Structure formats: C-alpha cells, structure tokens
Amino acid sequence: MPLDAVVTECVAALGGTIAERGARIDAGPLPTVLGDRSMLVVLVQNLVANAITFNRSPAPTVTLRGGTDGATAWISVADDGIGIDAAHHDQVFGLFQRLHTRDEYAGTGLGLAICRRVVERHGGTLHLDSAPGRGTTMTVHLAAAPGSGPGAGVP
Secondary structure (H helix, E strand, O other), rough: HHHHHOOOOOHOHHHHHHHOOOOEEOOOOEEEEOOOOHHHHHHHHHHHHHHHHOOOOOEEEEEEEEEEEEOOEEEEEEEEOOOOOOOOOOOHOOOOOOOOOOOOOOOOOOOOHHHHHHHHHHOOOOEEEEEEEEEEEEEEEEEEEOOOOOOOOOO
C-alpha cells in the first residue's frame, strides 16, 4: 500500500479540522508498505489528528517523512505541539488513557491505543519521541513492499 495514497486520504478526511485549525501538513515522498489499506488509513489519520489536536499553535505544522531500509519501511509523523513528558510515554498508548481533561483537549483516549494495535497487527513497531514544549514524533516501522526502493534510511 503506497503511504502517499494513505496520507492523501487522511488529509481529505481531516480537511475540516485542518482548515479550522489552520494546520499545515507537509508530507514528503513516502514508501510503499505491506498492509491493509483501511487499517493504515486509521493509523495515519489518528496520528495526524493527534498532532493537530494537542497543539496550542494558531497554525499547527505536521510533518510526515518516510523511507526504507531493506525489508523495513518507516513513516514518521512529527508535530510542533505540546509534547509528552517521558513519564507518560507508555500511558498514552493505553485504552481510555488521557493526560488532559476534556475541557483542555478533546478526545476519547482511544487514538494511540488503536494506533499501537494496528501497528502490532501488521508486525511492526511504534516509537514515541517527545518532551513537553518540544513537540512529538511518532515513528512507525512496517514491512516494506517488494521493490519499494532504498528510501532515506531508518531514523
């Protein structure tokens, strides 16, 4: 599944939120992975939606990059948002786990739990790099589709 097509579908689905928040989505060339299209759309859509939601900027920026390294492909979703303290990195992937009240930020506490589940079902990994005030980068590693090219290396 070409991740460029997945991102295009996600951006279209999040069009209202992107416009409302004045968000900028910067997506570079992305690899092709082995996986279920609908599940990959859910994954990327949740990661991009979180990047926009947990951001105090009047115009959030979300950057998507990707590449391959042999049989593994990666995609990173980076934001300039509020960030997550290291003490809470594992907690954010739990079902119904929220770090903020609903008055502060909307959400159900399901998005990242769903992301982790989708990645695990595809035999991949999901890594979080974040700190308060520094933004967040979520990096997903999945099986690369045969012939998807050398890419940009693994972050």
